[in-house]
Amino acid sequence: MRLLGHDFKDRSLLQAALTHSSLTRGRHQNHAQQDYERLEFVGDRVLGLVISEELFRRFPQADAGNLSRRYNAQVRRETLAEICAEIGIDKFVFMASDLAAAGGGENPAILEDVxxxxxxxxxxxGGYDAAREFIKSKWWQRLDKEGASKKDAKSSLQEWAAKAGKPPPVYTVVEETGPDHAPRFKVDVRLKGLDPFEGMGTSKRSAEQQAAEKMLKDLQSE
Structure with missing residues (x-):
């Protein structure tokens, strides 16, 4: 596939990677077709190894915490979904018509998995070298980006709490709406002695981050 820069010998692997489980389960069930769920399990590990290896090589003076922050920035859902859309793969994902009509092709969780x-x-x-070359072509330019090693909001809030002698922030899902393929989460964060703040997102993690950002912004305005 030209968009990926890899000529597949086994095109069934590519077909499976682009197929959502809505076509292989339930009323759309097709026993002859594989979906991407087993593949994403492997891909997550391959990406993690390649990114970890490159960060270790590229930043020899960075401590473990700095490397972890850089790593998390590259393997999080938002980054994978953004790269998937940049390549244009989102337009080639096979899914049930009702899921597509509901915006499944733009769902960050689906694009991350793909x-x-x-x-x-x-x-x-094609083996490890082929996978590494693909990741190199899409990720390397992001590794040195400003803010790539910046602490995320949850980490920053937890550090603030520790310095202030408070227990860690507590995050609670207060509402979950939407269908399984496009959920929305409302999460609140509570910290002893402070007003709670709420965040919304398409994943618990993104909702938690938004809630933490709001609390940090309030703390910084005091």
């Missing part, structure tokens, strides 16, 4: 599955498909088809 991106991991594609990495696995390249790895299984």
């Amino acid at each position: 991106m991991e599955a594609i990495i696995a498909a390249i790895y299984l088809d």
Whole structure:
């Protein structure tokens, strides 16, 4: 596939990587077709190894905490979904018509899974070097980006609490709405002695981050 820069010997791997489970389960069930769920399991590990290896090589003076922050910035859902859309793969994902009509092709959770599955498909088809070259072409330019090693809001809030002698922040899901393929989470964060703040997101993690950002902003305004 030209968009990926890899010529698949086994095109069934690519087909599976682009197929959502809405076509292989339930009323749309097709026993002859594989979906991307098993592949994403492998792709997540391959991406993690390649990114970890490169960060270790590229930043020899960085401590473990700095490397972890850089790593998390590269493997989080938002990054994978963004790269998937930049490549244009989002337009080629096969899914049930009702899911597509509901915006499934723009769902960050689906795009994240597809991106991991594609990495696995390249790895299984062409080996580690092929997977690394693909990741290199899409991720390397991001590794030195300003803010790549910046602490996320949850980490910053937890550090603030520790310095202030308070127990760690507590995050609670207060509402979950939407269908399984496009959920929305409302999460609140509570910290002893402070007003709670709420965050919304398409994942618990993104909702927690937003809640933490709001609390940090309030603390900084005092």
